[in-house]
Amino acid sequence: MRVNSDALTTLLAAGVPIALVAAVVTLFVSRRRSGDDTSTSAPAPTIERVPTPAAAPDDDESPRGVDVPPTAGVGTLDTLPEQAEAPPAESGLGTPELDVLPSIEVPTPAAGRLARLRDRLARSGSPLGTRLLAVLSRDHLAEDDWDELEETLLLADVGAGPSGELIDALRTRVRVEGLKDPAQVKTLLRAQLLELVDPTLDRSLHVAPTVAADGTRTPAVLLVVGVNGTGKTTTIGKLTRLLVAEGRSVVLGAADTFRAAAADQLETWGSRVGVPTVRSEREGADPASVAFEAVRTGKQADVDVVVVDTAGRLQNKAGLMDELGKITRVIGKEAPLSEVLLVLDATTGQNGLNQARVFGEVAGVTGIVLTKLDGTAKGGIVVAVQRELGVPVKLVGLGEGPDDLAPFDPEAFVDGLLQ
Numbered sequence: 383m384r385v386n387s388d389a390l391t392t393l394l395a396a397g398v399p400i401a402l403v404a405a406v407v408t409l410f411v412s413r414r415r416s417g418d419d420t421s422t423s424a425p426a427p428t429i430e431r432v433p434t435p436a437a438a439p440d441d442d443e444s445p446r447g448v449d450v451p452p453t454a455g456v457g458t459l460d461t462l463p464e465q466a467e468a469p470p471a472e473s474g475l476g477t478p479e480l481d482v483l484p485s486i487e488v489p490t491p492a493a494g495r496l497a498r499l500r501d502r503l504a505r506s507g508s509p510l511g512t513r514l515l516a517v518l519s520r521d522h523l524a525e526d527d528w529d530e531l532e533e534t535l536l537l538a539d540v541g542a543g544p545s546g547e548l549i550d551a552l553r554t555r556v557r558v559e560g561l562k563d564p565a566q567v568k569t570l571l572r573a574q575l576l577e578l579v580d581p582t583l584d585r586s587l588h589v590a591p592t593v594a595a596d597g598t599r600t601p602a603v604l605l606v607v608g609v610n611g612t613g614k615t616t617t618i619g620k621l622t623r624l625l626v627a628e629g630r631s632v633v634l635g636a637a638d639t640f641r642a643a644a645a646d647q648l649e650t651w652g653s654r655v656g657v658p659t660v661r662s663e664r665e666g667a668d669p670a671s672v673a674f675e676a677v678r679t680g681k682q683a684d685v686d687v688v689v690v691d692t693a694g695r696l697q698n699k700a701g702l703m704d705e706l707g708k709i710t711r712v713i714g715k716e717a718p719l720s721e722v723l724l725v726l727d728a729t730t731g732q733n734g735l736n737q738a739r740v741f742g743e744v745a746g747v748t749g750i751v752l753t754k755l756d757g758t759a760k761g762g763i764v765v766a767v768q769r770e771l772g773v774p775v776k777l778v779g780l781g782e783g784p785d786d787l788a789p790f791d792p793e794a795f796v797d798g799l800l801q
């Protein structure tokens with residue numbers, strides 16, 4: 383690793399306890415994986431931070447100056463005792479200072495969430511479905527009616543291309559089949575909308591670690607990108623809960639170093655469900671360094687998934703490309719990226735689509751998370767953004783609550799629109 387004198391000074395000033403704390407995270411996670419149950423709620427230690435130089439790849443993109451706080455190893459354990467446990471005395475960490483922190487929460491499983499998606503869409507008034515059905519149930523559909531239908535779709539952010547396709551398909555079938563009965567019209571509309579949303583796309587989240595022939599496991603790495611304020615950190619928090627609810631072990635990487643509060647926010651989300659966060663104590667630290675350390679820590683700790691948050695607060699495409707390119711290259715030294723999730727705010731309409739286009743070009747997006755779907759009746763953005771990027775919406779944000787994130791289900795979504 384080449385380190386210039388400034389960087390060296392910074393490195394020493396930052397004090398980097400990577401090896402030590404990674405070992406603690408490893409101990410914590412391996413205990414959790416092995417299912418050890420410490421049913422007594424022993425308070426866990428606060429680990430003293432010891433400056434240790436970070437090992438890193440041997441080039442200019444070497445990560446440095448990252449702290450790996452043992453956030454998971456803390457808590458009064460009254461719900462999931464196996465999730466947070468003090469390292470044993472033989473770990474060489476010395477006498478731990480005892481600390482009492484909040485209990486670890488039990489997130490709700492994903493299963494019940496799809497129904498909530500339907501409820502939320504229905505409660506949002508869903509003018510798309512209601513207005514479409516109101517027009518389609520008229521006795522004779524004149525040219526103006528078809529224009530009104532198309533306008534309704536456009537207003538719901540479905541996009542010009544898909545709206546035109548849906549109207550053409552509906553027109554043909556209504557004419558050919560002579561449909562009048564509202565129930566039949568609704569069934570037809572449902573089928574057409576579903577086709578637009580495309581139930582054939584693979585919406586599974588790739589979160590399984592890979593296992594080499596020799597049995598070595600490499601965690602799945604999820605990189606979360608998007609413009610600031612779209613809900614990246616919140617989404618990672620919610621997603622972490624979803625993963626924990628499925629029994630997966632997780633490490634978070636706070637590579638949004640632009641704002642110190644973002645790392646605090648992520649750490650808080652993680653600690654609520656016993657998940658550690660790798661972060662830098664310095665605002666403005668190299669995001670790629672944090673990302674690298676998070677993945678390396680996740681590997682050492684043998685976790686299932688590493689989720690990396692990013693800032694997305696860049697002024698231009700070239701800067702964004704540089705930063706995300708560096709993050710992905712540096713992560714790639716440790717593990718392949720399993721998913722690049724683009725977080726988009728559903729309420730931003732065309733602006734969101736422009737963002738999607740840029741991130742799609744620079745970040746190799748594999749899935750979309752559409753947040754704040756609870757705050758808009760314009761569900762058509764699902765169709766438009768999938769068309770724009772050619773990748774599926776995999777998750778949707780349905781509120782600010784900790785479990786308001788659901789795997790996207792096309793049928794539940796369309797039914798929600800048509801309620």
Ligand SMILES: Nc1nc2c(ncn2[C@@H]2O[C@H](COP(=O)(O)OP(=O)(O)OP(=O)(O)O)[C@@H](O)[C@H]2O)c(=O)[nH]1
Nearest residue numbers: 610611612613614615616644753754779780781782
């Ligand atoms: N209603 C609603 N609010 C949401 C949803 N997801 C996130 N939010 C809110 O959106 C706001 C921004 O969320 P953050 O997670 O901080 O956004 P970010 O993209 O990480 O922003 P930066 O850290 O500035 O890059 C917060 O107030 C969240 O509570 C959602 O699905 N529904």
